[in-house]
Amino acid sequence: MSTDAPQSHLVFACGQSWYAVPAERAAEVVSFPALTRVPGAPPHLLGVFAHRGEVIPVVDLAILTGGKPVPSKRAVLLRVARGSVALTASKVAGVSSVAGSFDPLGSSGIQLHLKGPARAGREEVAVIEPEGLFEFLTQGG
Amino acid sequence: MISLDQVSGLVLCRAGGHRLAFPAQQVAAIRPWSGGEADGADASTSVARCGHARLAFGLESGGSKVVLADSGHGVVVDALEVYQDALPLLPPPGLVLGGAGGALRGFVSVKEELFPVLRLAEFSRYLAALGEEAVR
Numbered sequence: 430m431s432t433d434a435p436q437s438h439l440v441f442a443c444g445q446s447w448y449a450v451p452a453e454r455a456a457e458v459v460s461f462p463a464l465t466r467v468p469g470a471p472p473h474l475l476g477v478f479a480h481r482g483e484v485i486p487v488v489d490l491a492i493l494t495g496g497k498p499v500p501s502k503r504a505v506l507l508r509v510a511r512g513s514v515a516l517t518a519s520k521v522a523g524v525s526s527v528a529g530s531f532d533p534l535g536s537s538g539i540q541l542h543l544k545g546p547a548r549a550g551r552e553e554v555a556v557i558e559p560e561g562l563f564e565f566l567t568q569g570g
Numbered sequence: 571m572i573s574l575d576q577v578s579g580l581v582l583c584r585a586g587g588h589r590l591a592f593p594a595q596q597v598a599a600i601r602p603w604s605g606g607e608a609d610g611a612d613a614s615t616s617v618a619r620c621g622h623a624r625l626a627f628g629l630e631s632g633g634s635k636v637v638l639a640d641s642g643h644g645v646v647v648d649a650l651e652v653y654q655d656a657l658p659l660l661p662p663p664g665l666v667l668g669g670a671g672g673a674l675r676g677f678v679s680v681k682e683e684l685f686p687v688l689r690l691a692e693f694s695r696y697l698a699a700l701g702e703e704a705v706r
Binding site for chain 1: 589626660663664667671679683685
């Protein structure tokens with residue numbers, strides 16, 4: 430089990446589940462317009478929108494983790510070396526310290542890139558490992 | 571500052587409420603589609619070479635027009651219009667790079683709506699494969 434010192438994360442919810450992303454990877458919280466579907470895209474890739482001259486894909490974490498879609502017009506924009514992705518957010522709690530374990534929550538699929546158990550204040554959160562998530566999504570999720 | 575490629579001449583299409591576009595220079599003909607074949611098509615344009623764009627959005631096949639490439643590959647859509655102005659081609663984000671069977675070139679913004687720009691023949695082949703999967 431790996432337990433790290435508290436780190437600064439942006440904490441947000443998608444439906445009933447809370448997530449945290451390292452603050453340095455969370456570029457901003459965006460409100461997005463009606464999305465453009467990408468032909469052949471998987472269901473969790475809701476579509477894309479133009480943001481400051483860049484095309485941003487929007488992913489619904491609830492669908493990606495096997496749940497029902499969570500309607501939202503807001504998203505947390507993540508930036509990694511290979512690109513950007515916006516994750517839908519139904520609530521944004523802000524930046525806070527996250528403490529606990531940072532072990533993968535599962536041994537395959539998306540769970541490999543969600544770590545915990547960890548807490549941000551009173552909320553139990555799954556900590557997103559941005560590069561791994563991006564790689565996973567690039568391979569079709 | 572990144573300089574963007576320009577694309578001049580597009581066929582803007584709609585399929586089941588979704589948008590897509592093809593470079594006009596890849597389009598040899600546009601014909602009515604009547605439920606199974608392209609009206610007025612010659613023998614080189616077989617039904618097997620026409621895919622339904624709606625399938626790429628998880629919808630039932632259908633449409634009223636077919637956009638045909640020189641090779642005879644075609645894509646069936648619901649509606650279309652020709653757009654002649656030059657537009658910057660926004661690169662596809664890394665997450666969708668190689669999407670739609672490698673047919674996705676990028677996106678254009680027309681009247682504040684994004685359209686995915688697709689290579690016509692490649693997209694037709696991708697749709698044909700989707701159609702075969704659907705009947706299996």
